[in-house]
Amino acid sequence: MGVRPRTMLAVMLGALAAAGVVALVVAVASLAGPQFPSEEHLPDLPPGYSYAEPERGCGSGGCFLEVAVVVPEDLAATEAVAELDAAVSGCRAHSLLDRRSRCTGVAVLGRDTVTVSVQLRDLGK
Numbered sequence: 001m002g003v004r005p006r007t008m009l010a011v012m013l014g015a016l017a018a019a020g021v022v023a024l025v026v027a028v029a030s031l032a033g034p035q036f037p038s039e040e041h042l043p044d045l046p047p048g049y050s051y052a053e054p055e056r057g058c059g060s061g062g063c064f065l066e067v068a069v070v071v072p073e074d075l076a077a078t079e080a081v082a083e084l085d086a087a088v089s090g091c092r093a094h095s096l097l098d099r100r101s102r103c104t105g106v107a108v109l110g111r112d113t114v115t116v117s118v119q120l121r122d123l124g125k
Contacts, residue, residue: 037065037118043088043104048072049080051116062100064119069106077112088116 036056042065045051052068071080084106091103101121109115 036063037102037120039065041102041118042067042116045069046083046087062119062121064117066115066117069114069116071114077108077114080114081106081108084116094120
């Protein structure tokens with residue numbers, strides 16, 4: 001005996017409602033979540049490196065945390081960036097429910113200031 005049309009309709013409506021609830025929870029978590037990444041989102045540095053005081057800001061793509069890195073004295077800034085880039089750069093979802101991208105990168109500012117930045121990108125960017 002086959003499935004009755006009303007039963008099939010009820011199952012489909014239930015599945016659609018469940019999908020809607022999940023989408024709503026993810027959207028609310030992404031919009032209501034923290035606007036700035038916290039210092040705990042900074043990656044661990046290799047031995048010999050340390051962080052200075054962090055700075056926070058926001059731009060058109062989202063909010064960020066930027067920190068100068070104190071590098072070992074025998075390394076040039078470009079060598080430090082090359083060493084750190086593979087260890088700390090990349091993007092991932094901010095959390096299980098907050099699906100904004102949390103991206104980490106390394107750069108040289110000016111002539112010799114190495115920075116690590118963590119950015120929470122707005123949804124869709």
